[in-house]
Amino acid sequence: MADLDNxxxxxxxxxxxxxxxxxxxxxxxxxFSRLPGIQVRSAxxxxxxxxxxxxGHIGWADIIFLMEKSHLNRLRRKFPEALQGxxxxxxxxPDEYExxxxxxxxxxxxxxxQYIELPQSCS
Numbered sequence: 001m002a003d004l005d006n007x008x009x010x011x012x013x014x015x016x017x018x019x020x021x022x023x024x025x026x027x028x029x030x031x032f033s034r035l036p037g038i039q040v041r042s043a044x045x046x047x048x049x050x051x052x053x054x055x056g057h058i059g060w061a062d063i064i065f066l067m068e069k070s071h072l073n074r075l076r077r078k079f080p081e082a083l084q085g086x087x088x089x090x091x092x093x094p095d096e097y098e099x100x101x102x103x104x105x106x107x108x109x110x111x112x113x114q115y116i117e118l119p120q121s122c123s
Contacts, residue, residue: 014116015061016042017071021050023099024067028108030100035119045074058082065112067093089115 016028021044029042041060043053058064058079066072069090075083091111097104109118 012037012039013060013062014038014040015053015057015064016040016067017053017064017075018042018044018067019046019049019071019095020044021052023097024093024095024104024108026050027097027100027104028065028112031105031108032112045071055079055082058086061086063115064088065115066090067095 014032016025016032018025021042025042025044029040032038033040041057043049043051043057045053053075058075059082064075064083064086066075066088067090069092072088072090075088091108093104093107093111112118
């Protein structure tokens with residue numbers, strides 16, 4: 001678990017990244033932004049993504065969750081300096097889900113809970 005200080009048992013700023021920012025990362029933003037004390041953003045790596053990831057997103061985030069290894073590779077090529085010292089986690093969630101699909105929500109909660117402390121009501 002990542003500790004920011006004694007009163008917070010999980011990071012406060014989470015960035016979720018997929019290709020288009022239309023299904024996986026947007027679902028993650030919607031479900032995890034409901035948690036108290038956490039700020040969540042999402043973005044995509046493709047030029048036509050709903051929100052395209054920027055260096056500012058990376059600088060803002062405490063942890064960057066990427067849906068696939070290819071997303072991490074793209075960020076490393078585009079923002080090598082911004083990623084230095086950043087915690088990145090590849091979730092290995094394939095692009096086969098719809099927005100807010102229950103199976104996607106379950107997989108996101110299960111995998112993210114390995115890295116941050118989630119309230120019982122979320123996990």
